[in-house]
Amino acid sequence: xxxxxxxxxxxxxxxxxxxxxxxxxxxxxxxxxxxxxxxxxxxxxxxxxxxxxxxxxxxxxxxxxxxxxxxxxxxxxxxxxxxxxxxxxxxxxxxxxxxxxxxxxxxxxxxxxxxxxxxxxxxxxxxxxxxxxxxxxxxxxxxxxxxxxxxxxxxxxxxxxxxxxxxxxxxxxxxxxxxxxxxxxxxxxxxxxxxxxxxxxxxxxxxxxxxxxxxxxxxxxxxxxxxxxxxxxxxxxxxxxxxxxxxxxxxxxxxxxxxxxxxxxxxxxxxxxxxxxxxxxxxxxxxxxxxxxxxxxxxxxxxxxxxxxxxxxxxxxxxxxxxxxxxxxxxxxxxxxxxxxxxxxxxxxxxxxxxxxxxxxxxxxxxxxxxxxxxxxxxxxxxxxxxxxxxxxxxxxxxxxxxxxxxxxxxxxxxxxxxxxxxxxxxxxxxxxxxxxxxxxxxxxxxxxxxxxxxxxxxxxxxxxxxxxxxxxxxxxxxxxxxxxxxxxxxxxxxxxxxxxxxxxxxxxxxxxxxxxxxxxxxxxxxxxxxxxxxxxxxxxxxxxxxxxxxxxxxxxxxxxxxxxxxxxxxxxxxxxxxxxxxxxxxxxxxxxxxxxxxxxxxxxxxxxxxxxxxxxxxxxxxxxxxxxxxxxxxxxxxxxxxxxxxxxxxxxxxxxxxxxx
Numbered sequence: 001x002x003x004x005x006x007x008x009x010x011x012x013x014x015x016x017x018x019x020x021x022x023x024x025x026x027x028x029x030x031x032x033x034x035x036x037x038x039x040x041x042x043x044x045x046x047x048x049x050x051x052x053x054x055x056x057x058x059x060x061x062x063x064x065x066x067x068x069x070x071x072x073x074x075x076x077x078x079x080x081x082x083x084x085x086x087x088x089x090x091x092x093x094x095x096x097x098x099x100x101x102x103x104x105x106x107x108x109x110x111x112x113x114x115x116x117x118x119x120x121x122x123x124x125x126x127x128x129x130x131x132x133x134x135x136x137x138x139x140x141x142x143x144x145x146x147x148x149x150x151x152x153x154x155x156x157x158x159x160x161x162x163x164x165x166x167x168x169x170x171x172x173x174x175x176x177x178x179x180x181x182x183x184x185x186x187x188x189x190x191x192x193x194x195x196x197x198x199x200x201x202x203x204x205x206x207x208x209x210x211x212x213x214x215x216x217x218x219x220x221x222x223x224x225x226x227x228x229x230x231x232x233x234x235x236x237x238x239x240x241x242x243x244x245x246x247x248x249x250x251x252x253x254x255x256x257x258x259x260x261x262x263x264x265x266x267x268x269x270x271x272x273x274x275x276x277x278x279x280x281x282x283x284x285x286x287x288x289x290x291x292x293x294x295x296x297x298x299x300x301x302x303x304x305x306x307x308x309x310x311x312x313x314x315x316x317x318x319x320x321x322x323x324x325x326x327x328x329x330x331x332x333x334x335x336x337x338x339x340x341x342x343x344x345x346x347x348x349x350x351x352x353x354x355x356x357x358x359x360x361x362x363x364x365x366x367x368x369x370x371x372x373x374x375x376x377x378x379x380x381x382x383x384x385x386x387x388x389x390x391x392x393x394x395x396x397x398x399x400x401x402x403x404x405x406x407x408x409x410x411x412x413x414x415x416x417x418x419x420x421x422x423x424x425x426x427x428x429x430x431x432x433x434x435x436x437x438x439x440x441x442x443x444x445x446x447x448x449x450x451x452x453x454x455x456x457x458x459x460x461x462x463x464x465x466x467x468x469x470x471x472x473x474x475x476x477x478x479x480x481x482x483x484x485x486x487x488x489x490x491x492x493x494x495x496x497x498x499x500x501x502x503x504x505x506x507x508x509x510x511x512x513x514x515x516x517x518x519x520x521x522x523x524x525x526x527x528x529x530x531x532x533x534x535x536x537x538x539x540x541x542x543x544x545x546x547x548x549x550x551x552x553x554x555x556x557x558x559x560x561x562x563x564x565x566x567x568x569x570x571x572x573x574x575x576x577x578x579x580x581x582x583x584x585x586x587x588x589x590x591x592x593x594x595x596x597x598x599x600x601x602x603x604x605x606x607x608x609x610x611x612x613x614x615x616x617x618x619x620x621x622x623x624x625x626x627x628x629x630x631x632x633x634x635x636x637x638x639x640x641x642x643x644x645x646x647x648x649x650x651x652x653x654x655x656x657x658x659x660x661x662x
Contacts, residue, residue, distance in 0.1 A: 002090035005126040006066040012079050013070030014040035014048045022070045028129030035127050063087040068130050073097040084109045103174045118171030119147025125190045138163015140270050141191035143181045149197045156267040161409030165190035182208040186215045193273040195266045197222045201548035209255035218273050219257035220266045246570045247546045254572045258432050268425035271414035278392040281305045281430040284352035285325035286342045288332040288359040293325035296358045296419050303427025312349035336374050340381040347389040354392040358419050362397030362405045372403050379404040383411025396422040449648045452491040456644035462613050463641050468528035477513045482529050488512050491524040494645045531633050531640050535599045537592045538631040541611055543618035553615035557589050558631035573615035580611035600636040607634045625649045
């Protein structure tokens with residue numbers, strides 16, 4: 001409770017100067033003076049905000065439970081030593097540049113530190129306001145690595161009518177982490193939805209977001225570093241085909257969260273989610289303008305929503321269209337109650353999960369004051385309909401603020417001044433994943449890692465490969481009992497085609513072996529029967545360890561052009577076969593897996609099983625860093641992997657030759 005409802009607080013560096021942090025922190029701390037003891041510390045003495053101060057913590061009769069550090073970094077060590085000696089258990093580190101030795105002293109004493117370099121903490125439930133700025137109480141919990149981004153989110157939340165239930169700026173996370181701050185919100189009664197801004201992801205973030213979702217508090221994540229410049233260097237095709245945004249999105253799907261790209265989008269979505277996650281993606285559009293209805297419909301489809309054809313339209317006013325989108329065609333002006341009637345028809349009809357009301361509603365009162373009371377009453381009725389039916393309703397109003405707009409927002413209906421923001425938020429909300437997956441890896445092979453293609457085949461014994469054997473001399477090749485055509489591979493090379501370490505379509509492989517051996521040197525080569533089946537599709541299946549989120553699995557268009565087409569789907573590992581099938585369905589090449597132009601359909605069930613087993617293998621074996629099958633050829637009669645690469649943990653690959661170096 002130190003950072004949510006302390007029994008007493010002290011602001012060290014309290015000031016009467018409104019330009020200083022100490023002024024805002026002192027003023028905020030005094031808001032909760034009826035709930036807790038508030039001490040203001042100023043080394044010059046005197047009064048701050050009309051309240052007496054002490055020159056140091058040692059002048060206090062009892063140690064405060066929480067101390068806010070708002071003094072220059074050079075003074076922090078002395079303040080911390082004094083506080084720890086007095087028995088202080090918690091610090092809010094506003095000051096940047098706090099020495100690591102000071103942070104260690106806090107930890108060694110068993111105390112906790114929020115920050116340093118943070119903007120502070122706010123809790124509407126406990127009147128705790130130890131942060132710069134003003135906050136409007138509401139239902140959005142905010143955890144932010146950047147204080148200013150968090151403050152922007154809080155300001156937008158106030159403007160939207162959503163407000164903030166709890167605000168935690170974690171700063172440098174020298175002690176208290178974002179994960180801990182998120183877990184603190186699971187039991188926070190005022191919080192119904194959580195907004196997070198992170199620049200890096202520590203341990204437990206996915207589990208924390210999952211726990212919040214299980215508690216009925218969906219998480220909206222804002223992050224940075226998703227550009228091409230942020231992609232990590234790759235040792236395999238799998239690495240080259242993943243980006244930070246891919247993996248973050250996979251983490252969000254696993255946790256039942258959703259990622260957005262701006263603070264405004266975060267607040268827009270949070271406003272929708274405060275009344276719950278939409279049941280699905282079917283949307284009904286109502287407008288008092290044919291043009292605005294058509295624009296809303298186009299945007300809805302682009303956002304991934306569906307526009308069902310309506311059959312239950314009884315109750316619409318005469319003259320209104322009965323198609324989706326519904327055009328009230330002037331009947332709204334004739335009787336404002338028709339807006340609510342149209343919403344009721346859709347909300348009770350069972351054919352849509354969400355409703356968008358777009359256009360002039362919200363503007364009648366300001367433009368014709370005699371209509372304000374009636375418009376407010378209709379707005380209240382729309383709020384009641386949303387609560388009664390559980391159907392999500394979003395309003396786009398041409399008026400940014402009016403009595404009706406405020407009534408809608410107070411009643412839990414998000415209102416946007418632009419249709420694109422309204423529909424974008426609804427699209428995000430409708431795609432929000434359900435509760436996190438719980439997947440238990442099956443027992444995997446205990447075969448120890450050995451380098452090379454043949455060893456990879458042995459370790460991945462659950463995968464079917466073409467018949468093959470090792471060859472080291474031309475005599476081995478000549479004596480083969482395998483059936484051609486053949487593929488010849490340098491066993492040790494990870495990217496064989498790039499170094500001339502693979503030849504395919506061989507009918508007489510001896511000469512090819514002698515040429516390859518003369519060029520690459522002695523070693524183990526693999527002579528393998530080629531897969532000559534018709535109606536096969538080439539894919540890549542890979543798994544690797546992300547530095548933030550752990551094991552991930554990827555599937556995509558395969559072969560030597562995998563990085564060119566970049567047609568991939570990614571999830572956190574392990575995955576079930578059902579999730580693997582969903583990954584396959586998301587690929588651009590998915591039609592090839594269902595029988596393209598009359599071709600027999602490949603065995604997708606077997607393919608999904610392989611994807612799941614690969615994901616389980618990496619997740620269960622900490623000694624492996626990456627696994628890649630490329631290409632994987634799937635046909636009507638099953639799955640065949642024709643190359644495999646495994647990279648152990650803490651080991652690198654030298655692509656210029658045949659040696660591995662630890």
